[in-house]
Amino acid sequence: MKNLKTLVESQFPLLGRGLGRGGDKKSAFTLAEVLITLGVIGVVASITISALVKHYQKITWTNQLKTNYSLLNQGFQKMMADDGVQNIGDTEVWLSIPQVRRPWGTIEPFMDSSSDIEICTTFYNNLGKYFQISKIGKLSNYEYKRITGSSLGIYNNEAIILNNGAIIFNYEFRMPEIPSMEYCKQVHQLGGHMCAYSGIFDIDINGQKGPNILGRDIFHFYISELGIIIPDGGNDYAIYRQCSYRNCDPSELGIWKTNNSEYEFSLCDSKGRDSSNQAHPNGYGCSGLLIDQLNWKMNY
Numbered sequence: 300m301k302n303l304k305t306l307v308e309s310q311f312p313l314l315g316r317g318l319g320r321g322g323d324k325k326s327a328f329t330l331a332e333v334l335i336t337l338g339v340i341g342v343v344a345s346i347t348i349s350a351l352v353k354h355y356q357k358i359t360w361t362n363q364l365k366t367n368y369s370l371l372n373q374g375f376q377k378m379m380a381d382d383g384v385q386n387i388g389d390t391e392v393w394l395s396i397p398q399v400r401r402p403w404g405t406i407e408p409f410m411d412s413s414s415d416i417e418i419c420t421t422f423y424n425n426l427g428k429y430f431q432i433s434k435i436g437k438l439s440n441y442e443y444k445r446i447t448g449s450s451l452g453i454y455n456n457e458a459i460i461l462n463n464g465a466i467i468f469n470y471e472f473r474m475p476e477i478p479s480m481e482y483c484k485q486v487h488q489l490g491g492h493m494c495a496y497s498g499i500f501d502i503d504i505n506g507q508k509g510p511n512i513l514g515r516d517i518f519h520f521y522i523s524e525l526g527i528i529i530p531d532g533g534n535d536y537a538i539y540r541q542c543s544y545r546n547c548d549p550s551e552l553g554i555w556k557t558n559n560s561e562y563e564f565s566l567c568d569s570k571g572r573d574s575s576n577q578a579h580p581n582g583y584g585c586s587g588l589l590i591d592q593l594n595w596k597m598n599y
Contacts, residue, residue, distance in 0.1 A: 357597040360516050363504040365595065367465050368528060371502075374429040375526035387497050387526040388474045392425040396472055411471035412456035422472070423459075431462040438466070441507060446514040446567060446582030466507070470500035475524035485547040491538035493523035513582030514567055514599070520586060532567065533587025567599060 328336075375387060382390045396408040397418045410419050416435065423435055441454045459467040475495035477483060483494035503517045511517060519531040521539075529535045541547060567585035589597055 357515075360504065361589070361595055361597050363465075363516070364518055364589070367461075367463070367502055367504050368590075370430070370461075370463075371520075372528050375522065375528070378429050379526045386475065386524050387522065388524060390526075392422065392429070393472070393474065393497065395421045395425050396474070397422065407474065409471070409473045412458065412468055414457070416457055426459075430459075432459055433462045434460040436460075438468070438507065441466075441468075441511070443501075443503070443511045443517055444513065446512060446580055446585060448512065451513075451581070460506070464506040464508075466503040467500050468503070470498065472498040472522075477524060482542060482547075486538055486542050489538045489542070489547060490534070491542070492525055492527050492535050493521065493529050493539045494542070495524045496521045496529070496539075497524055497526075498522035514585030514589075515582075515597075517582075518586040518589075519583040530586035530590045532584025533591035535591075536587060 378390050378392055379385065379387055384390055387393055393408070396410055397414070398406050399409050399414070399418075400406050401409060410422060416423075423432075426432070435457060437456070438454055438458050441458075443451050443454060445451060454468055456468070459470070461467070473496075475497040477495045486492075486494040499519075499521055501513075501517055501519050503511060505516050509516070513519065521529040521531065521536060523529050523535070527535075529539070538547075567580060567582055567588045585599070588599065589595060593599070
């Protein structure tokens with residue numbers, strides 16, 4: 300018996316202590332204590348695993364955005380290089396934008412995701428020379444959301460679906476209207492790369508997989524006259540807005556970069572305000588926050 304007790308104590312110390320006499324029995328864990336300990340471990344593990352999954356998701360979304368951001372920039376730059384121009388409005392692709400009558404009566408090159416796909420065929424075909432497009436058409440029951448998770452509705456217009464599964468939607472393409480060379484000079488002196496925009500679009504970097512949330516897997520961009528992709532709410536867009544409305548005063552650029560109160564910047568956090576000055580962030584400005592301010596780290 301003594302040898303058995305010694306063997307048990309050497310292999311199972313806690314159980315061995317329970318085989319002792321007197322005070323030794325009190326040193327063993329009770330069933331309740333073991334269950335409580337396991338419960339605590341389970342809770343901690345659950346929280347840790349959840350945090351790790353969210354962290355992994357953010358890294359995945361960021362890497363997917365990096366890939367698409369690079370592909371789009373390369374495509375637009377090649378488009379301009381092939382035609383030997385410095386303004387995207389002078390490329391064959393942009394010159395094929397259909398002429399339409401605008402709401403104010405003038406006829407201008409313009410198209411967006413609600414335009415009749417038939418009159419845009421030439422443009423789409425030319426665009427396909429620089430981007431691997433698998434399909435242009437409507438999405439099935441595609442709901443997209445603000446950064447807060449509230450719905451922005453079901454998207455019913457045309458979308459450009461790339462071979463890698465990314466979806467470009469809510470887009471418009473137009474001829475850039477440059478106010479003046481002096482204006483552009485001021486923008487460039489401040490380090491900006493857009494004094495007029497040639498297009499706007501949202502991109503869902505993982506298609507319809509979800510969560511289809513602005514600032515997570517959906518990001519909002521502008522296309523500058525130089526064919527550069529400009530993140531909404533970022534430094535370039537800040538300078539563009541600054542020079543449009545405040546005469547390029549560099550002392551006031553801070554309010555545009557941090558997006559404190561301007562509805563047009565469509566903020567990425569609770570500081571966002573709508574036209575009634577009510578908190579109403581939608582996440583469009585997350586593009587600039589992620590790329591320009593957080594250096595590609597989704598810490599929000």
